[in-house]
Amino acid sequence: MSSKDKVEALRAKIGMEGKIGIIECGNFLIRRFVEAVGDPNPLWHDEPALDGTYRRTMLPPFLFCSSMFSGAATYPELPLPYERILDGEAEWEFLQPAWSGDTITSVTKFIGFEQREGKSGHMIMLNFEATHHNQRGELVAKTQATLINLQ
């Protein structure tokens, strides 16, 4: 399929959703995430209480920046015209806190694309939006993201 045909095939995929992502957000996942970032904020670190139990930890909102919630892992499969893919930009809206013990279900939809000419040639700006619900069906966050497909 030529690049031009793939661009046309992309149009037919507008509205397509990716695989549903279900992430159980326990203290271990949160700890691994904040240690990777190097963020010492006590809000995200589980601390033992005096009776030996652990208090419930808030999910750092920027956890939703990670791929498993709103990145390539959640995107639908698309007929990309070119080989190179880069993250372009993203916006996250945090509607209510999420906590350790929550299960977050993320669904990402391909909502459209634009074509542009850049320094390295023709490129396609692929636009996605994602919703992130907790186990009670409450919307905790939304993501808008753009991936760049280029020569």
Next chain:
Amino acid sequence: MGKQIYYEDIEEGISMPSFCKHTTTRQLVRWAGASGDYNELHYEKDFAIGKGYPQVIVQGRLKAAFLGQLVTQWMGELGTLKKMACRYRDVDFPAKDIICKGKIAKKYVKNGEYLVECELWTEGEGGKITTSGSAIVSLPCKKVK
């Protein structure tokens, strides 16, 4: 964590305390594992060279998380991060400093919330802006108990 800031403490134009991230390849691997991004561009040198880079590059979303750390650290336990946005403008490499900075663009009250809009960015080698972003934060207000 510093002292809690309040809406009354903020003036438009002031800067947030900045910090420096000196990433390592190990940190990029930890982020790959923690975040689910296994793109070889971030941990396999030959793969990155094959794609035209001199070495592996720092994940854009890790830099977004750095900016998330910057703003949540600044807003304190009583602040709420409502929105955050990032644009990945250029690459950063491990073993080089990434300076994370922010400043207050606007403050206003809307629907009873005391809101602050912030500009965020990372600076790489030579002070080049490699990520630009923004955030909207709700801060506590001293006069409202």
